[in-house]
Amino acid sequence: MEEKTLFRRIVQHRDRWSSFGSGTGLAWLSEKLSAKELREYDLFKPYSDRFLERISPDVTVASWKKGAVLFEQGSYIDLAFFVAKGEITLSFSAGAGAPAAQPIFDATRTVARHTQGPAPQPQEPPEKTVFSSRTQVQNSNEITFLASLDVDLPPGDLLRLGPGEVFGEIGALNGWPQSVTAQATTDCRLVQVRVPALRRMRERSEALKERLDSVYRKRSLFRQLKVSPLFRSCPDSFLVGLAKKVDLVSCTPEEFVVEEGTPAQALYLVRSGFIKISRKLGEGRQAISYLSKGMTFGEVELLLPEEEEWRSSYSSVGYSELVRIPSKDFKQVVKDFPQIETMLWEQAAARIKENAAGRRDLRSSEFLQFALEKGLVEGNSVLVIDLNHCTRCDDCVRACSETHGGLARFVREGDRYANLLIAKSCYHCQDPVCLIGCPTGAIRRADVGEVVEIREDICIGCSNCAQHCPYDAIIMHDTESTWGEDALPKSLRGQERLLASKCDLCYRSPSGPACVRNCPQGCAYRVGSVDEFRQLLREES
Amino acid sequence: MKTQTASTAARSRTLLAPLRSQRWLLAFAAALALCLAAVVVNVITSDFRPSSYWGMGYGVCSTLLLLAAAAYAWRRRAPRRGPGAAHHWLHFHTYGGLLFLLLVLMHTGFRFPNGVLAWVMWVLSIWIVASGLAGLGVQRWIPRLLTSGLGTEANYERIPELVESLRQQADSLAEQADPAIRGLYKSTLRDLMAAPRTRPIFFLDITGGIQSKLRQADHLRGFLDSKDLDDLDRLVELYKTKTDLDAHWTLQKALRWWLYAHVPVSLTLIVLVGFHVFSILYY
């Protein structure tokens, strides 16, 4: 009995890492590690036993053979790698320079798929690979990406990482696709930490945060500064200096970056997440606009001599990462590079105008508030139903149910804005908070694109993800069966078996989401951005 | 964000394409023109009656169209295996159905048929297309009515439960409220809130004439203190929500029930057409 349980435990542990186990490159995968075992690695030394036990399901140690491809450019992974032994190279893979558009439903690439051979040459200057992963949308319904630039890597060059180095964490923490391909150049041993654990570890340990930040500074910051429109014209030497001076800021949901009325002392550059701009109106705050990746704020306050204080409040919508450029350095930049000042003036003027308009236009402000509250800014693919045409036939739900073995994964109800209904269906968030706290790792980014899926065979029905989902888009289905006698953890045995289920965009089906395809009125849409939503509103009104 | 606008617009246009599809309309117009041409050629060259080769051609075409249009029901019930997007099927169903009627009329030579069976099929064909058009009208009209007129949105199947929960809330509210409010509730509102009600008035007035129902409550306001006013407001709010649900109940019922006039008749017609085809082949 005990042996069998152990076996189950191993299997379960393996299952959650199985996306890396299918390839030939993986030589060995550790079982669930105890706190003691974890402490063997420097990384885990500062933490308490209890903490380590809690995060251990999300940590594994793996041995990779020489030449194994850990992940390819453009893939989503939700874990960071710490090199314990051996050497890893990061490189741009083939076609990286070309807008690495990766249609989600055509992609068959998996993380551990092995395409052998030395790293090929990049084909276009990295300027073309823009900072934001979502600035270009193909004119089709398919959801596409550009690999974001995590790693500052000169074209054609390889980055070699030895023991003690960390990689993959930037994409993982920010929910971005990886910008490089990682390959093992020697047999190596890696500590692999999933995002929820990584986030908690970072919260607990200042040292880790600093370490990650420094890695970020070293590898990515320069490049991000370089490709941001603001600093594009600055010489590299200057940017290298600047990169050393800036602060990296991480924000939790709803956290204020700056508050209206406090002294303005820095320019902020958004690395990831969303920043809501709001202003006091009466008793509350009126949302004026929001900022996404690559945008800056603070230039107005810093440039105008009479503006000593923040004109608006800036708060993080979800988790977000920012770069803070202190006012002293900023002023230096402005002094040295007049063209930047011009550009900033232009931006500032536009911002002032936009904010003023946003403030005057209650409707736009209402919409923004709604979009930020209901997470439209987060969503990569939000199911929106046009109620002006919807005949309430529920064919969409039925189609979903048919496609997913009789269990519908959404209901045709939810928040409504004007004539648009945002169904309670997974948004496939850019930063999926549902991933946090899954004890088994059943919920994860699918191997394809941005899809977040739940693996039914691993899910134990704890409903953590459903609790975490801010949009109530995860449904706990009663499977009308009970857990068997060998179920793990033991507390499950004999219990009613629940199953968390959520939209997986039918990514396995070549014809796309069944709900959209089966709407007889053609009034169900998958919306990928706020602007698309706004467009839909405009066309339907 | 600004860089997205152009491409987004393009994408949204494709998003909305199915609703404003000119292509189906064009195809339908082409088919109409084809039918017209066939009629003209037929009248010039040959006899315009069911048993001529032309007439049989129309008959065969309309039978095929009937089956193809009926296949939409199958497509709706097979969301996974069914080929093509459902809205294309609906377009085909609509235009194909109209074309079907035209071909039936061409088949009978735009005359009233003689035989009992033929007569029944003729009437059923017209009934089916007429009820289909009525359904189309209902489907265009009621969703807009529901969306623009009501703040709430409810799933039809869930309305009884929601109403029940509203009633419980109202009951408990009235229980602890001022006797005057309780009296009002018991005398007028409770019966109205007991169960979902189907009221045709919603087709004409989406509010269901709620203001007149609430006149007593307004009258009561003058006699209540602020706490009781709050209770009254909550009660009125519950009642308003219930009325909205009634509107959903009534109108969504219409959205579902017109199918009763359409689907069974269609199946009957298919059976009769099958027999008709058999008897034509047999005799």
Add this chain to the structure above:
Amino acid sequence: MSGGKEKGPQNGPEKGFFGKVGLPLARDYVQPPSRRTILVIALLAALGAAALIAGDILLQRGMLISNGPLSSAHAAFEDECISCHTAFDAPTDDKCSVCHERFGQDPGLHSFDAHYVYRSNDYTRAYRRQGETPCSGCHGEHAGRQAAIVSAADSRCLPCHEFGAFQHDHPQFDFIAAHIPDKSNLVFSHIRHVQNVRREKTVDDIEEACLFCHQPQSDGRSFRAIAFEEHCQDCHLGSAQRVRTQALDVRDQRRPLLALRAGEAVLNLGVETLETVQQRQGPGEQWALRTSPGEFRERAGTVMRMRVYHEDPWILHNLRQLRQALYPSAGLADLLQSSADVPANQAEDLYREGVETLRSYLQELRAQSTDRGTLSEVADLDQLLTSLETQIREGDFPLEDAPFLLPGRVNPTLSSEQIEQIEAFGERLTEACRRCHLIDRMTIARVQKDQRVLRRAEFSHRAHVLQRRCLDCHTDIPFFDYIGPLAATADSPEIESQVDNAAIQNIPAIETCQECHRSGLVSSECVTCHLFHADERIRSRLLLHPRQGVPAGQ
């Protein structure tokens, strides 16, 4: 439920359960009972329909199967499908023929040759040939009790006969379109005759005057043929007006009319006297025995026929002799009273007439002869004539190859003076005839007595004369230009000069018909005029002749 201010159960504490309502709903939600109900109702309705059909079949009522009530004539068979139908086939023609075929009917009567003809006594036509239309092709049943099964819509004809509507696409009548020569072969003036009739009978109305000669047949469809004895004799050659011939030279009875001497033709021009014929008693010369010598007056080598009869045998006898001299290769016309330049469709009559003449010769022979050998030869010849008659009746002989007239080649041995002499003598001989008749190549041109000119269509005067006056349609002869009220009438020289030769062109062109026969007015269907299964009595020649087939575009 959302969007409203109402805080419904979906905002309850538990997430992930469709709100508070829970999962059983989810199943109802996906498969609502209404979907099942509608299917059940649909199946019930379909079953009901199927049951109705099954009942209909089992009870053999055929109420559903029948595509409509049968026509009144067939109403008795309403419930007896098998009296016409067999499984997996259209109603066959032999089912129709069970009732509709009677023995003894003219087999070719029922249809165009190109259409299916059911002939009970023609085994070669017992089955419909490919491409031929079955009875049911035109006579569609199940069109309602009052439906006219007999009439056939134009649309049944038009697919094969490439005409459009009668009022604009019907071709012109043949005799007008093709300018078929008017060969009534009479010297005649309608105007003069009408004028005379009016005067004699004191009839004011022109059209009433017409009826004195054009007498309707009993069925009123057409008019009796004009016959000399009935219509002309009162005025012409009657006892009231004795007509005599000129004094004609009597030829030398010992010599033939024409002899060859050393390659030279020698004429012995003159008539044969009655005595000569009586003495000879040749075949076909029986008339001489019945003719009184008192009707002749001989004087100084000439003879004068004191009274000329219609179809006078003595004149015809001498005319034939002149003809034989001028055109030695005599044809069938030698057997006939008059020439035979007639349309092909009347050729049959001429043949019959020729055969009759030959038969009368045979009878004369039989009456005169007692010789066994001769008698048996006569019997053989008689048989030959009988078979010839059969052949004529069945149209089984080459009409085109048989010239009715003389070939038109003048005897080559005659010199031109001699020819002139013969022709001049012929004119003198036929002076009395030529007042009304035309003489062509020494024969009296045959008078067209059949006035019916529509060969492919039926026309009934009776149906028309009730609504139209004769001259409304027959407009070619300008009666009104010359004829005024009877009282005011004075014969003008113009009337005397009016000769219309009884023109057939007096028949109106098709436009006259189209004035009334058009859509919205008088019926203008094909079968209005072109009877398909025509009755023998009113049978019209729908085609010129089967052998000639359908002329292009007709």
